[in-house]
Amino acid sequence: MTVRVLLADDDALLRAGLVAVLASAEGLIVVGQAADGLEAVTLARALLPDVVLMDVRMPGVDGIEATRRIVAEDLPCRILVLTTFQHDEYVWGALRAGASGFLLKRASPERLIDAVQTVAAGDALLDPAVTRALIGQFIADTxxxxxxxxxxxxxxxxxxxxxxxxxxxxxxxxxxxxxxxxxxxxxxxxxxxxxxxxxxxxxxxxxxxxxxxxxxx
Missing domain, CATH: 1.10.10.10 (Winged helix-like DNA-binding domain superfamily/Winged helix DNA-binding domain)
Structure with a gap:
C-alpha cells in the first residue's frame, strides 16, 4: 500500500530534504507541501493524505491549530509532529489536539521513514528523546x-x-x-x-x- 504524505513546514529547504528522504523509501509518496498551518488544512482537505508531517512553529496558523482543525473535520489523516527542540511546549499541545505522535527533526532518515510508516499503520509514536523532557515539564499538570x-x-x-x-x-x-x-x-x-x-x-x-x-x- 502506498502511503501518501503531506508536508507542512515553513522552511522550504527542510521540505526539500524531507521530500528526498521520503522519496528514497518504497511505498511512500509526497502528495503536497504547505508553508503554513492554514495551507496545511486546505491541502489536507483537498488531497486527503494518509499522514501529515506537521511542523508546530509556523507563521499565522501554527501546527497545533492546524492539527486541531484537521482532527475536528474528521479527515482521514494521521498527524506526525516534527519538532526541533526536546523541550518544546508546543508538542504537548499538538498531542492534545489529536496528533498521533512526534519526532525530532534531527532524527535519522531511517527513523523518519519508520515513523511515517508506523503512524500510517494506525500506531502512535512518541520519540523517546522528547518523551522524558515533556513528562518532566507537564507531569505537574495532572x-x-x-x-x-x-x-x-x-x-x-x-x-x-x-x-x-x-x-x-x-x-x-x-x-x-x-x-x-x-x-x-x-x-x-x-x-x-x-x-x-x-x-x-x-x-x-x-x-x-x-x-x-x-x-x-
Missing part, C-alpha cells in the same frame, strides 16, 4: 490521589507493566512486539488493556501515568 494511581497500577499484570514501561520509553507497538518476542497483534491487545485499566485515552496519558506511578523514571 493531579490525582496517589491511592487512586497505585490502585490502577495494581490492576496490571507483570507483562502489562512491562508493556507500559516500553510505552513510556517511546516504543511503538511493533517495537514492543520485537522487544518481547510476541506478535504485533498481541502487543496491540496489551496496549488496549492497559489503557482501559489505567483510564488513559492515548499514549501521552499512559506515559504520564507510568512516570507518576514510578514505573518509569
Amino acid at each position: 493531579v490525582e490521589p496517589p491511592a487512586l494511581r497505585d490502585g490502577r497500577l495494581a490492576q496490571l499484570t507483570d507483562r502489562e507493566r512491562q508493556v507500559l514501561h516500553l510505552i513510556a520509553e517511546g516504543y511503538s507497538n511493533s517495537e514492543i512486539a520485537d522487544s518481547l518476542t510476541i506478535a504485533e497483534s498481541t502487543a496491540k491487545t496489551y496496549v488496549k488493556r492497559i489503557f482501559a485499566k489505567i483510564d488513559a485515552h492515548d499514549r501521552a496519558q499512559a506515559v504520564v501515568f507510568a512516570y507518576k506511578s514510578g514505573l518509569a523514571t
